[in-house]
Amino acid sequence: MKKKQKKKVLIFGAGGMLGKECKRQLSNSAMWYVIGLSERDIDITNYDSLFCAIKKIRPDVVINCAALINIDDCEKDPLRAWMVNAIGPGYIVRALKEAGRRRTVFVHISTSDVFGGRKPRWKEKNIPSPVNAYGWSKLYGEKNIEHEARGSGIRYYIIRTSWLYSEYRPTFIDLVISALRKKKQIPLVTDQRSVPTSARELAAEIEKILLNRNKPGIYHVINHSTGGVSKYQIGTEILRIMNASSHSSGRRFSRYYLTKSSKKDMFKVARPASPVLINTKLPQMRDWRSSLGEYIRRHVKS
Numbered sequence: 001m002k003k004k005q006k007k008k009v010l011i012f013g014a015g016g017m018l019g020k021e022c023k024r025q026l027s028n029s030a031m032w033y034v035i036g037l038s039e040r041d042i043d044i045t046n047y048d049s050l051f052c053a054i055k056k057i058r059p060d061v062v063i064n065c066a067a068l069i070n071i072d073d074c075e076k077d078p079l080r081a082w083m084v085n086a087i088g089p090g091y092i093v094r095a096l097k098e099a100g101r102r103r104t105v106f107v108h109i110s111t112s113d114v115f116g117g118r119k120p121r122w123k124e125k126n127i128p129s130p131v132n133a134y135g136w137s138k139l140y141g142e143k144n145i146e147h148e149a150r151g152s153g154i155r156y157y158i159i160r161t162s163w164l165y166s167e168y169r170p171t172f173i174d175l176v177i178s179a180l181r182k183k184k185q186i187p188l189v190t191d192q193r194s195v196p197t198s199a200r201e202l203a204a205e206i207e208k209i210l211l212n213r214n215k216p217g218i219y220h221v222i223n224h225s226t227g228g229v230s231k232y233q234i235g236t237e238i239l240r241i242m243n244a245s246s247h248s249s250g251r252r253f254s255r256y257y258l259t260k261s262s263k264k265d266m267f268k269v270a271r272p273a274s275p276v277l278i279n280t281k282l283p284q285m286r287d288w289r290s291s292l293g294e295y296i297r298r299h300v301k302s
């Protein structure tokens with residue numbers, strides 16, 4: 001019997017946190033042959049190099065993890081944010097069409113920050129209303145993909161997610177852990193809620209979407225949470241997990257180092273108050289506390 005050929009997956013932004021998680025996840029399976037390109041290899045705002053890469057590699061799947069994600073940097077340089085987050089994703093779909101890759105599946109990562117209104121939680125079908133340059137640029141990335149893909153036959157998935165963490169890059173979670181261990185106070189915002197999500201588990205969900213051949217469109221992929229949590233609540237949970245994990249050593253971490261703060265005091269650039277995504281289309285991922293507990297136990301030595 002003829003051996004089944006591996007599907008070729010091309011990842012843009014492969015040097016970033018989620019790009020590395022996707023590369024690890026898919027490289028572990030015999031199904032996929034993974035090619036990861038970082039910004040040093042390819043700039044997604046350069047149409048000609050995108051077209052050449054796609055023409056040469058002939059991928060079956062493209063995953064776009066490339067983005068400018070620093071909210072302050074996006075506000076300072078909205079043109080660059082626009083090029084990377086809005087124009088680049090549309091260029092990828094156009095390059096797929098023009099390189100004759102209409103059967104290639106395209107996965108693009110977007111964000112809960114496309115929502116900025118007063119609703120407490122957001123479904124896939126709700127109308128976005130960003131509050132800053134990052135949110136606007138990501139929203140127009142979604143729109144450009146939809147526009148370029150219309151009528152082309154290209155199956156695309158726009159995956160919105162929130163507050164990612166991973167061992168591949170220190171995030172807010174690691175800052176809290178480090179502050180508690182060094183006995184340093186850390187201010188944590190109480191008036192913004194979202195859902196912390198394991199980038200490792202998100203990469204596994206992306207693979208499931210590819211394998212299940214879900215209907216193309218927008219998906220909300222986050223760890224499970226009923227109403228979202230503030231960074232202060234996440235800090236309290238990190239403290240609980242660290243104290244429970246270090247039970248045998250007798251070491252105790254103190255709540256004293258977690259101090260309450262507000263968006264107004266912490267951020268110069270506007271942040272949405274409640275970018276809490278609800279997943280109404282896919283099976284729920286596990287509870288955020290369970291994933292966070294596993295991350296802390298696996299990566300943080302007490």
Ligand SMILES: NC(=O)c1ccc[n+]([C@@H]2O[C@H](COP(=O)([O-])OP(=O)(O)OC[C@H]3O[C@@H](n4cnc5c(N)ncnc54)[C@H](OP(=O)(O)O)[C@@H]3O)[C@@H](O)[C@H]2O)c1
Binds near residue numbers: 040169
């Ligand atoms: N992190 C979060 O909490 C979060 C939450 C919700 C959604 N997301 C979304 O998830 C996706 C991945 O985020 P992440 O946390 O993995 O970000 P990340 O670690 O900053 O990775 C993004 C990567 O994109 C690369 N990049 C930037 N400009 C590029 C360009 N013009 N061409 C090619 N590559 C370029 C960056 O390279 P350099 O490092 O060399 O600049 C970086 O490696 C993004 O779409 C983001 O909007 C993230």
